Amino acid sequence: MGSMVITVAQDGSADFATVQEAIDAVPLGNKCRTIIRLTPGVYKQPVYVPKTKNFITLTGLRPEETVLTWNNTATRIDHHQASRVIGTGTFGCGSTIVEGEDFIAENITFENSAPEGSGQAVAIRATADRCAFYNCRFLGWQDTLYLHYGKQYLRDCYIEGSVDFIFGNSTALLEHCHIHCKSAGFITAQSRKSSQETTGYVFLRCVITGNGGSQYTHLGRPWGPFGRVVFAYTYMDACIKNVGWNNWGKTENERCACFYEYKCFGPGSCPSKRVTWARELIDEEAEQFVAHGFIDPDPQRSWLAQRMAARIPYSA
Template sequence: MGSRTITVAQSGAADYRTVQEAIDSVPLNNTRRTVIRIAPGVYRQPVYVPKTKNLITLAGIRPEDTLLTWNNTATKIDHHQAARVIGTGTFGCGSTIVEGEDFIAENITFENCAPEGSGQAVAIRVTADRCTFYNCRFLGWQDTLYLHYGKQYLRDCYIEGSVDFIFGNSTALLEHCHIHCKSAGFITAQSRKSSQETTGYVFLRCVITGNGGTQYTCLGRPWGPFGRVVLAYTYMDACVKHVGWNNWGKAENERTACFYEYKCFGPGSCPSKRVTWARELIDEEAEQFLAHSFIDPDSQRPWLAQRMSARIPYSAM
């Protein structure tokens, strides 16, 4: 069975006017992919993909033209779903919440438009396995991108924020992504709980930029004691503090956190000045983090290769 395509346009010249209506139309426990083609526009409403609806694709033409935005914060949530469904606090405040597995987004901007100083304000929470994002933008301040659970692949994406703006306990590979630090804070807050967990974030061939200031952001701090983040072949501009990493005020985290760098460069890459408990990997150690197998480990049942080959240019539809 091939995929099914439905369309969304605010003008009404499509199957649905809102993204949520299109998602709601997908059958429960569906077994074939539904591609939701979203016409350019600013869609101001929270979006929820329930765990009963897998295999959904949201596709725009250009991320700058197709914006899914809302302004919930951890302390103020206005949503069409009940708190018992989406959760409360930081967990429930995502402008978009994805709980259905095998989700794909292409050429979409996910934004939380709450102003700076609003506290935790998530643009998207992903609590789902085997999710991929191609050429997407994630806009916000604190807690922009909540990679909470499952395995995710992000390629050619733009992610901005200030404090802990890529966080959670998923297993994620971010390749060729642009990370932009808008003000003082921490890029990552990975929350791996034990050394047995295989979770962590890998940034491969990424670019980290700032607002023109120097030494005002850290690469990360451990939200969970075993937080794991790897940056490889990544450019860091002068916004990155020379110490690089932060222990979140707990000296004991220094014994368990796994913060690694490998062949990074740029003015913010200062291996000799990093905290002593973070380190530069050697070639043999880095190998496991530099391939898609980090998030797609089962060679008998791969998911990512099929996903990458299935991308269809909008113009081909």
């Protein structure tokens, strides 16, 4: 498993001028890690990583300086790929869409620049197993980060939005991330469909901040009736409503949604005032969620081990 490096710069000084051209150059069914290095800049174009273009790494020097941005919404999609390839509506509107497995992004900003009130406007959709994001930023309003399918690991990332801005039915661990609630809404909309599914979102040692207002946002609501979300060791700003969670207007969701907190703190953390159908985990229950095994369950075939706890060096 060697790796190859390709470079992108908009001024023509690198291998390719656009991110998409670099991805297009990766062969389908590739077996070797391909590192696409982006020169600082704002890349205004939708990006699509197709199925079987696996082992792609997108890397920048600093996320503030390396921005992938586009402005599609669920009701207006302008894309170089046909809708039969990327899908329609919320599913197809991601500024970046990743369907290739073992994808890594480091030091990149993924943005949907559609203004507030545009409805669903996804910054990135991850429909791929074993994706990892290190020191990335995800910017948008509604439906910013679509963790749709597969297993994802996010570390040292910044995610902002308003309504359902981390959503989908993947199995995701977000560690040391900063979640910023820009206006009233719901941080998560996890869509687990049955108690058999092992999917869910775990927020481990994260920080939730608001816009200075208090009690205007919920930790989550169940997009699927068995939606599963855990906040552990997480700081919660006063923007979080005392009730914490929302049933999406359906009392029957309260019987099956799995909304948990564990040893959180801050003004927005008040277990005594939470809805009665969400609860605080006890130590034994929390164990399965507060370790990397939640997304990386097979130690014999670990996909995180070789890059856990240390950033991939820029020279990788």
